[in-house]
Amino acid sequence: MSTVKTRGSLIVLSGFAGVGKGTVLKSLFETQEGYAYSVSATTRQPRPGEVDGVHYFFVSKERFEEMIRDDELLEHASYVGNYYGTPRAYVEQKLDEGFDVILEIEVQGALKIKEKVPEAVLIYMLPPSADILYERLKGRGTETDEVIGRRMKKAAQEAESVEQYDYMVVNDDADECAARLHALIRSQRQRIRSSLTFIRKLAKELANMSEKER
Amino acid sequence: MSTVKTRGSLIVLSGFAGVGKGTVLKSLFETQEGYAYSVSATTRQPRPGEVDGVHYFFVSKERFEEMIRDDELLEHASYVGNYYGTPRAYVEQKLDEGFDVILEIEVQGALKIKEKVPEAVLIYMLPPSADILYERLKGRGTETDEVIGRRMKKAAQEAESVEQYDYMVVNDDADECAARLHALIRSQRQRIRSSLTFIRKLAKELANMSEKER
Secondary structure, X not given: OOOOOOOOOEEEEEEOOOOOHHHHHHHHHHHOOOEEEOOEEEOOOOOOOOOEOOOEEEOOHHHHHHHHHOOOXXXXXXXXXXXXXXXXXXXXXXXXXXXXXXXXXXXXXXXXXXXXXXXXXXXXXXXXXXXXXXXXXXXXXXXXXXHHHHHHHXXXXXXXXXXXXXXXXXXXXXXXXXXXXXXXXXXXXXXXXXOHHHHHHHHHHHHHHHHHHO | XXXXXXOOOEEEEEEOOOOOHHHHHHHHHHHOOOEXXXXXXXXXXXXXXXXXXXXXXXXXXXXXXXXXXXOOEEEEEEEOOEEEEEEXXXXXXXXXXXXXXEEEOOHHHHHHXXXXXXXXXXXXXXXXXXXXXXXXXXXXXXXXXXXXXXXHHHHHHHHHHHHHOOEEEEOOOHHHHHXXXXXXXXXXXXXXXXXXXXXXXXXXXXXXXXXXXX
């Protein structure tokens, strides 16, 4: 829609382990323009090949705690002794540049984001069936039966939270799922609350022209 | 999404006179499947060629007033001595059959529908600019300057109600607008509240499989 310049949407994507989020997002980023990943801040050490500002913003524990205090994070959590969080400024900058920003995160973080950013769009990726999820976890060939059992159990628990999301996408085929995800994300730009600048400008133009007609 | 069978969405479409709703809907119905028009009930006489149950449900004044009393209408209004209204049963039937039902109606009726059917999706069609709306009204060649002036004034007033809608589509080009409208309407099927049957079935499957794993 070349005539309408709008801010991007903050898209929060969650899904069961094994549902195929990574493959779908790869397809989305390869086939479509205008997307940006949210970059997390963390206190953990960079691994070989990881680039600051690309894979993570690597910060000290002191700096991270300052970010918490100053409300610079949309959400944060700690995991095996390290902090992880979503810096608000980076997300805001990308949204202002017109990017749709994808934030891949688990349920608790997603719901925290929705509290801080009510216009965030929460999308849950689901498998077509429980059998298919099981087959996909099994098919990876890297996990023990015990781990697969635990993941299925976690999925069963998490399924109850899905109803708190805004939308779901079913991953039957990665490319088709990416196409539907893209259509869904693009349609968010047509939400009235994303378009208020355009609507108010048009209303003013109409009012001015009606005045002249009189 | 062949694996997921969902109910259609009730789409309420409004737009300024001259914005091109008719042309866009023609393109939508010609290029896409799965759509149905809502058929209105009216007490006015059929015109030559109009078919009962296709163009309108033609009913008596007594029957129409009974429909009002029995809450069989999603909205109704009277216009030059005749009643017009939207029978709920027809809309519900088409939605159950999986159709996305399009209801083209003005602002007051649209807001009444939203009250009765909160899951209805209100879409407003806008011109790219006030100038373009003016040119389109002028270009029809059938309207006097006075009528055009009145329509522009009405558009200016109506623009204030647009913010009560859910989405807008800009009609820059009828076919492109129809394609965006289609993507927007289809994406409604991915709303969580449209998908609860699927989600709950999946949750149950996952729970059953987790039990077996134990």
